[in-house]
Amino acid sequence: MQASDILAKLVGFDSVVGTPNAEIVEWIGAYLKSFGATVDILAGPEGDRSNLFATIGPRDIRGYVLSGHMDVVPANETGWTSNPFVLRADGDRLYGRGTSDMKGFLAASLAAVPMLAASPLMRPIHLAFSYDEEAGCRGVPHLIARLPELCETPLGIIVGEPSNMRAILAHKGKSAARLTLKGRSGHSSRPDLGLNAIHAAAEVLQAAVSTAHSLAQGPFEAEFEPPYSSISVGTIYGGQAINIIPDLCTLEVEARAISGADPAALLLPVHEAAAALERRGFQVQWEELSSYPALSLPRTAHLAGLLAELTGIEPLAAVSYGTEAGLYQRAGLEAIICGPGDIARAHKPNEFILTHELDACQAMIEALGRRCLA
Structure with missing residues (x-):
């Protein structure tokens, strides 16, 4: 199957984050087994979602991991000009939810499997496909915990988030939380008898704003945009009517941290x-919604040099969005980001990937396979 054919199949699974994913996992597993890959389906604690780990080549030798997620964000936005879960081709563009983020990488990886399986690999290529990345990398920690029983310590992890096939060395860490305040309701004419949850939330909001202003003063890391850690309140809602003292108010707040800063610690003032x-x-x-550490890979790292050779492009220093690569690095594994598509197309109506981007990714993976022959 061509990468575009595989992508059409993957897009057809509406594997929206937070929902059961047995259908896409079973299809990928069967495809890999048809080429002789060793496949493990690893059920998560939710009971209806699983990670998938597969190996082509020997498992008792150190090799490389191609890491990606099978889930996608919902496709409820207005503006789609076709069914988001049916791949639509228009010239070089392939439209559909998850084409760039990141079923395109999965498709290119799977398209490379026939070549890899037919090669006498001395070092293995592993595929690590996780669930619920879009909810804050919730699935991959369970996969990482199982790695010691699944393979020898990997030489490196290539996380295929959309990067225009340019390797990325660093990203910010993130911690997000939902805060719910419960006060006491009553008639607005007697505020002395109630506890106004929205008024109270204003104090929490002020703490977030003050912290955000403080973080903007540094420390700085020039590779990032912006070059400092940040805090943002993304949602706030509460109340029923103008003449009722609101007894509930909920805020959602996130912190994004430069290298060396703990994103969860940034939320402490809030x-x-x-x-x-x-x-x-x-x-x-x-309630903690998500948390993952920053990624920081030196330019002198083995994986940085390898990806520069495989892609012919020098790595980019950093991006401000986050990925599961930081979790792999926290587990003591060298990780880097490199995948087809563009993050600017993700989470939008008419998300698309270019066919030549799929081809370039497949070529990179096959070149990695040739490196593993000796």
Whole structure:
């Protein structure tokens, strides 16, 4: 099958984040087994979602991992000109949800499997496909925990997030949380008898804004845009009517951290402001939504040099979005980002990938396979 044919099949699975993914996992597993790959389907704690890990070549020798996620964001945006879960070709463009982020990488990897399987690999190529990356890399930590039983310590991890086939050495870390404040309702004419959750949330919001202003003063890391850590409140909602004291208010806040900064620690001033409200009678619930560390790979790293040779392009220093690569690095594994497509096309109506981008990715993976012959 050509990469575009495989992509059409993958796009046809509406493997939206947070939903069961048995159909896409079973199809990929059967495809890989047809070429003699060793396949493990690793059920997650949710019970209806699984990671997939497969090996072409010997598992008792150190090799390379191609890492990607099978889930996609929902396709509820207005503006789609065709069914987002049916691949549509228009010239060199292939439209559909997940084409760039990141079923294109999965398709290119799977298209390279026949060549890899027919080669006498001395070092293995592993495929590590995870679930619920779009919810904050929730599936891949379970896969990483199983790696010691699945293979020898990998020489490197190539995470195929869309990067225009240019390797990326670093990204920011992220921590996101949902804060719910519960006060006491009542008539707005007697504010003294209620606890206004929206008013209380304003104090938490001010802590977030003050922290954001402070972070903008440094420390700095010039490779990132912006070159400092940040905090942002993305949603705030509560209340029922103008004449009812609101007893509930919910905020969602995230921190993005430069290398060396703990994203969860950046949220501490916000968390502390919320905790102070408990002493005034409010109930406070803090729910972590996602968390992953920053990635920072030196230019002198083996994987950086290897990807420069395989792609013919010098690596990019950093991007501000995040990936599962930071989690691999935290586990002691060398990781880098390199995949087809463009992140600017992701999470939008009429998401697309170019056929030559798929071809370039498949060629890169096959070149990696040739490196593993000796």
